[in-house]
Amino acid sequence: MTQIAPVSADASPGTAPALAVEHVGAVLGGRQVLHDVSFALGAGELAGLIGSNGAGKTTLLRVILGLQAQSVGVVRIGGQAPGRRASGVGYVPQKFELDPDLPVRARDLVALGIDGNRFGIPLPSRRRRELVQAMLRAVDAERFADARVGELSGGEQQRVLIAHALIQRPRVLLLDEPLASLDLRSEHEVVALLARLAREQRIAVLISAHDVNPLLPAMDRVVYLAGGRAAVGRTDEVIRAEVLSELYGHHVDVLHLHGRVIVVAGPGGEQGSDLTLAHAHGTDLEVSP
């Protein structure tokens, strides 16, 4: 497979991480959704942003993107001062409906990643065409480049959206639940693709998911969110009974089964529980025989 050239590492060869989230808090509709969340990701690192529905995952991603204002704290991209950063961050939003008759081919959607925000009609340009082709190749999407995006499978659409987000060469790629509603095989392929892109293109990749298991083989770090608070570190540091019990504010057990992780509410977990049953079930159901 041909790869496109990695982003030149000229800027910040020193210590500045690709993404730094510092003491971020956010309020949404009068409710404190994020409390004092801090973590950093280096270029080439892949991290999972894990938490149940309502844990604040999407809010955190929107704060990093600049689409949602934090109440306190700072987000830095590549060590730069906080401010305009839309160009430094690529984003793949949560699954949305694409009508099968939408007259937009995969390659058109990728091209909109270059200049979809600009006014005027794009002039045909060979450089632009080649850039799109290279990006399609990088995500292994050349086969269906000329199909309507709405006719593609979930996994194929994810590849196209990743190419759309990456064509501007951002330092940081955020993906909101990219594995939701994918079958096991596409899930595996998308995770492998993201791990490869993080490595080859030296970008920091942050993937939100309600289940940690599909990301386990690829993840360098985990940002585990519960009730708006975060526990951050290597997977084996964070996904432990003591750490998660403190995060959830009540006892939880972490079970290991055939290389998979299951987080379940322990006895006495019913009062003031942030750990929803849906979350426990969600992980439970992933256990393969």
Added chain:
Amino acid sequence: MSSVLHAIVEPGFFGSAQVHAALAITGAAALLCGVIGVFTVVRGQSFAGHALSDINATGGSAAFLAGISPVWGYVAISVAAAGAMEAIGIDRRRGRDIATGIVLVVGFGLAALFLFWDTTLSGASNATNEVLFGSIWTLSPGTVPIVIALGAGAITLLAVIYRPLLLSSVSSELAAARGVSVRIVGALYLLALAAAVALTCVAIGAILSTGLLIGPAAGALHLSRRPWSAMASATAIALAASWLGILLAYDSYYWPPVGNGWPVSFFIVVLVFLFYAGARIRAARG
């Protein structure tokens, strides 16, 4: 040769000033509808577009009452209604449908009153027919430049916002993440839609104008995989239906009842429907 031509095109067609005006007006409307209709269908706003067309009955009938050209009534009410839709928030589907439906009914109520006054007080006995179903043969010659200017303005606006509009029509989240001001782009699109609707109302009347706005675009989506070619196909369908419709309406002066032409809008919407059905059948056969 000329006898064959005569059998299809009744004498005088190409020399008639009314025909020229009709071809120009429907041409401008078809061009604009072909382009903007694709966005309207893709954005799932066919009902909003339909409501915007229908409420033009209020503007058209009010213009008759005031004794001014209905074009100005159409433009004024379209822009006002588009502004109201933007204020309500056209992207929130449920609230939008309810609010649109209620405003539409009030608009029709007012149109009923205005048309009653038009026909009783100001003696414009044909106002109802003209506003609801169009009257392209009886338009004043001054209408043509207004229509062409409006159409050119709206097409220019669409060309300027083309990329952000396309991206936000695919997904407003994606567009916002790329730094597009989704709300402003949506408002500018509605302004162009208001112009398109005013034009189609002049061409084929308030009730039927959706036919030209939605029908060609819906057919084109079955034929094209790319935004550009979808707009080109939609424009081709709209133009073919409009001009063929005018030709048939002209010919129909010689059909029974002889001396009374059939309504142009009838031919245009039937042709749009036939093109749409043809496109669907073609797509279904692969």
